[in-house]
Amino acid sequence: VGLVVGTIGFAVVYAQAAPIAARYRGDLAMSRVERPPEEVEFLKAHAAARLVLHLQGYLFFGTAARIEEQVRDEIVRAGGELDTVVLDFAEVDGIDASAAAAIESLARFAARRGTVLVLASLPLAIYAQVLGRARATRRLAERFAARAQALEWSEERLLSRRAAAPAR
Secondary structure (H helix, E strand, C coil): CHHHHHHHHHHHHHHHCCCEEEEEECCCCCCCCCCCHHHHHHHHHCHHHEEEEEEEEEECHHHHHHHHHHHHHHHHHHCCCCCEEEEEEEEEEEECHHHHHHHHHHHHHHHHCCCEEEEECCCHHHHHHHHCCCHHHHCCEEEECCHHHHHHHHHHHHHHHHHHCCCC
16 A cells, blocks of 8 residues: 555656756757857857757656646747757656656657757667667667767757758
């Protein structure tokens, strides 16, 4: 009985907690890399192409489903303009198998829409749980040890896509 009550209590407490502590676009999430003014202006002008979410707590089926739904909605609303979504796991206590499956599903959805899911501050053991089932799934998301590295990578990606675009 105690185990059942404890499990239910755990689920109720964590289901009520918001899994996303903060969310913002690329204009508020700039790396610390010093860039030429034209690159800074380009990144600010394309701030909507990058979304950063700070996750928190223990992620399980209820909280992961809310994260997945919100990010999917953002990707659809952006209509192909959202280049990267950075999920920062620095404040995450752990995840269960259903949360790992939800993140993998989100990575697949984002990849089909041309958006890269970037996992920051995600311990290697949890990364293996999230995207380690098959080699093919590991290519669905980028992983970085810290948010700063993830932001720098997302900026470089956006800048390289600008350089590759044909001049008008």
